[in-house]
Amino acid sequence: MNPTLLLEKPAVSWKNFDQMSQFPSTRYMGSKFKLLDFIWDNTRDLEFNSVLDAFSGSGCVGYMFKTKGKSVSTNDVLRYSACIASATVENSHEIIGDEELELLLSTPAKTDGFIRTTFEGLYFEEEEYHFLEKIMHKISLLDSKYKKSIAIAALCKACIKKRPRGIFTYTGSRYDDGRKDLRLSIEEHFMNAVSEFNEAVFDNGQKHQTFFGDIFDLQKNDCDLVYIDPPYFSLRSDNDYLRRYHFVEGLCSYWRSAEIDFSTKTKKIKKQVTRFDSRQTVYKAFDDLFAKFHDSILAVSYSSNSIPTKEEMIELLKRHKRCVKVEEFDHKYSFGNQNHKIGNNANSVKEYLFIAQ
Ligand SMILES: C[S@@+](CC[C@H](N)C(=O)[O-])C[C@H]1O[C@@H](n2cnc3c(N)ncnc32)[C@H](O)[C@@H]1O
Numbered sequence: 001m002n003p004t005l006l007l008e009k010p011a012v013s014w015k016n017f018d019q020m021s022q023f024p025s026t027r028y029m030g031s032k033f034k035l036l037d038f039i040w041d042n043t044r045d046l047e048f049n050s051v052l053d054a055f056s057g058s059g060c061v062g063y064m065f066k067t068k069g070k071s072v073s074t075n076d077v078l079r080y081s082a083c084i085a086s087a088t089v090e091n092s093h094e095i096i097g098d099e100e101l102e103l104l105l106s107t108p109a110k111t112d113g114f115i116r117t118t119f120e121g122l123y124f125e126e127e128e129y130h131f132l133e134k135i136m137h138k139i140s141l142l143d144s145k146y147k148k149s150i151a152i153a154a155l156c157k158a159c160i161k162k163r164p165r166g167i168f169t170y171t172g173s174r175y176d177d178g179r180k181d182l183r184l185s186i187e188e189h190f191m192n193a194v195s196e197f198n199e200a201v202f203d204n205g206q207k208h209q210t211f212f213g214d215i216f217d218l219q220k221n222d223c224d225l226v227y228i229d230p231p232y233f234s235l236r237s238d239n240d241y242l243r244r245y246h247f248v249e250g251l252c253s254y255w256r257s258a259e260i261d262f263s264t265k266t267k268k269i270k271k272q273v274t275r276f277d278s279r280q281t282v283y284k285a286f287d288d289l290f291a292k293f294h295d296s297i298l299a300v301s302y303s304s305n306s307i308p309t310k311e312e313m314i315e316l317l318k319r320h321k322r323c324v325k326v327e328e329f330d331h332k333y334s335f336g337n338q339n340h341k342i343g344n345n346a347n348s349v350k351e352y353l354f355i356a357q
Contacts, residue, residue: 019067023088024196026157027166028058029244032229032301035351036064038329039227039299042353044068046297048224049206054215054293055229057241059084063200065227071206075218077272079252080156080245082212086149090210092203094146096194104151105187109134115251118260119267122171123163123247128186132159135190136254150201154193156248161189168247171266216275216288225297228289231276232306239277242269283308283316290320290356297357303331304350313354321356328352 025033032039039061049071053062056074059081066072066089074085096104111133116126124132132155139151160166164175164182176182181189211218215230231239242249246268250258258269275285286308290298298321302313310326317324331351 022200023063024200026058031058033060042327043299050223051225052221052223053227056081056085059088062089066204069204073209075211077214078249080249082210083149083252084153086210087153087197088200090208091146094144095198095201096147096150104138110137131186150197152252154190154197157193158186158189159248162186167244169244223296226293227299229301232303233276233282234306286316294320300354302352317356324356326352326354
């Protein structure tokens with residue numbers, strides 16, 4: 001045996017190992033995945049051990065803080081986001097083993113035809129809906145909360161990968177551009193996603209928590225730092241997460257906790273009121289949010305083509321904190337993302353990170 005090989009392999013792989021690269025990426029609207037270095041570079045010198053990612057979305061920011069050794073809590077009003085955070089942030093040990101995966105995939109399984117009947121002809125083929133029904137039934141038989149989270153998050157990822165542009169705001173497949181992702185079966189996507197979520201699981205020695213619900217209802221949280229990345233409000237684009245992701249959001253509870261609006265063509269879940277989607281409510285929403293977390297360091301992401309403006313945000317933060325700093329980053333949104341407009345420069349924005357202490 002070549003002794004050089006034995007010595008070199010672990011040294012290279014451990015030295016360059018980047019836990020963040022294990023995070024299962026998604027095309028989540030407003031995801032800060034490409035801004036993680038910017039966020040960390042501007043928070044790393046602050047004194048904090050615990051952090052609340054108050055609007056966790058894809059979960060990548062909370063996960064990034066976990067890779068930096070912090071104790072992380074996450075919150076989001078979407079069950080889908082909470083499920084990703086439960087699988088990757090709160091969960092430090094459990095994975096779905098080969099045998100369990102085989103059990104999940106094995107036939108026969110009890111299916112009730114609910115997805116096939118409700119969404120017939122809208123997003124996927126009949127056998128794909130049947131697969132979703134089958135897996136959701138099998139998942140309900142798993143005995144571990146975290147294994148369930150991994151399996152559901154992976155199933156949602158499979159649906160998003162299999163869907164042109166990854167959203168459910170339209171029916172049919174008019175944006176099918178022949179991408180390889182659209183040629184793989186939903187089962188193949190599911191198996192790939194389970195292995196990605198498994199690989200993302202790690203322990204940083206700290207305790208983590210996942211919350212699900214409106215941030216204004218969260219019981220007071222005593223995290224040292226609160227990262228705030230709400231839906232960006234602008235007069236030119238909508239920031240309705242539920243409209244884009246209603247199918248996977250419904251899937252997470254098998255539509256048991258979701259009321260479908262049957263009058264809509266997309267069979268989306270009934271709209272939930274949010275204070276971040278109108279000029280009348282958004283200022284007070286930020287003011288209340290900053291008041292709620294005034295004991296913590298606040299790190300707030302927002303963009304240059306949204307309301308409140310940079311100056312207004314500084315003013316709002318100064319009502320609650322003594323020192324406010326703003327860092328800026330030039331960013332371009334991709335299609336399907338918030339603030340994107342074809343044919344103009346509206347998708348080039350400055351991303352702000354306000355740090356208030
Ligand atoms: C800009 S995204 C967060 C993106 C996330 N930081 C990431 O990197 O993926 C905003 C998130 O806020 C959530 N949200 C909207 N209104 C909320 C509310 N009232 N309470 C909690 N979460 C809310 C949305 O579901 C969405 O996931």
